[in-house]
Amino acid sequence: MGMYTKKVEEALGLKEKNNNEFYGEYKGYELTLYVTQQGFEGYLNFYSSQQVRIEAINIFINTVNKSITTANESPFGIHFLTNGFTYKSAMEKLKGKLDAVVEYLTQNNVPGIGHCMDCGKESQYLETVKLNDVYVTLDNECSLKLSSQVEEEKKEFDEKPNNYLRGTLGALIGVGIACVAWVIFYFLGFLSMIIAVLAVFLGNYFYVKFGGKANNVKTIIVAALSLVGLLLTCLFVYLYFAEVFMITEHITSMTPFEYIMKDPEMKSAFTHDMIMNSVFTVIGVVIQYSSTKKKDQNNQLRISK
Numbered sequence: 001m002g003m004y005t006k007k008v009e010e011a012l013g014l015k016e017k018n019n020n021e022f023y024g025e026y027k028g029y030e031l032t033l034y035v036t037q038q039g040f041e042g043y044l045n046f047y048s049s050q051q052v053r054i055e056a057i058n059i060f061i062n063t064v065n066k067s068i069t070t071a072n073e074s075p076f077g078i079h080f081l082t083n084g085f086t087y088k089s090a091m092e093k094l095k096g097k098l099d100a101v102v103e104y105l106t107q108n109n110v111p112g113i114g115h116c117m118d119c120g121k122e123s124q125y126l127e128t129v130k131l132n133d134v135y136v137t138l139d140n141e142c143s144l145k146l147s148s149q150v151e152e153e154k155k156e157f158d159e160k161p162n163n164y165l166r167g168t169l170g171a172l173i174g175v176g177i178a179c180v181a182w183v184i185f186y187f188l189g190f191l192s193m194i195i196a197v198l199a200v201f202l203g204n205y206f207y208v209k210f211g212g213k214a215n216n217v218k219t220i221i222v223a224a225l226s227l228v229g230l231l232l233t234c235l236f237v238y239l240y241f242a243e244v245f246m247i248t249e250h251i252t253s254m255t256p257f258e259y260i261m262k263d264p265e266m267k268s269a270f271t272h273d274m275i276m277n278s279v280f281t282v283i284g285v286v287i288q289y290s291s292t293k294k295k296d297q298n299n300q301l302r303i304s305k
């Protein structure tokens with residue numbers, strides 16, 4: 001939606017900070033807005049009690065119309081998502097919702113611009129930092145407090161022991177469970193390829209559970225184990241069938257693998273399954289990688305100025 005930069009800036013009075021990332025003051029309150037394929041996602045900052053936040057959430061959701069809209073509490077106000085069928089209708093909807101919330105906040109004298117968003121104090125010495133996805137303005141004291149908190153968390157993560165061997169063992173167990181499920185699904189006649197997605201998920205889950213650190217090495221180890229595990233499982237299942245056919249047909253002149261390769265129907269089914277397993281493993285890795293990346297970003301404090 002890069003083509004909407006100018007329109008978004010004009011409609012809300014914001015400035016584009018990064019690609020599709022907008023920030024600025026909206027009618028007395030700080031607003032961070034992302035324009036994504038899913039629509040508008042943003043953060044409206046204000047200093048208030050939880051009760052006021054919940055009321056603001058209700059107003060945001062129920063104003064204009066409820067469709068394709070969610071809102072929840074954020075550390076400094078509310079976080080929201082909304083969309084419409086066209087850019088124009090989406091923007092009208094967003095503005096309607098924001099205006100209603102801002103009106104409610106203004107009427108109740110809820111502190112916005114000019115105040116620290118962490119302690120609510122009015123101050124002339126405020127600075128804006130970016131905490132994860134949200135721009136927030138703080139006074140010196142709260143800004144320092146936040147920086148040291150971020151440092152602390154980073155130190156904690158860095159100092160966490162990283163046990164590749166145990167992590168890999170965990171991943172093996174996770175992938176092993178998925179391989180068993182693959183065989184069961186196969187014999188039941190279900191689409192066993194989707195198990196590949198499960199293999200990646202379980203591999204990751206047990207890798208971390210067993211003491212491996214969630215980083216890119218984990219992604220590579222789990223991806224490799226899932227791929228090898230599933231391809232071997234698939235191969236063994238076909239070898240088993242070939243063995244059974246060879247026994248019933250009294251064939252002893254070739255190996256089960258040669259039998260698979262000589263039978264056109266079996267060969268094509270085998271090739272198809274091997275390829276599909278690989279494809280679905282890649283899909284699993286991509287899903288897992290993008291979802292944990294998002295989760296890690298939300299859990300880990302990042303600060304930038």
Ligand SMILES: [Zn+2]
Pocket residue numbers: 116117118119120121138139141142143
């Ligand atoms: Zn403060």
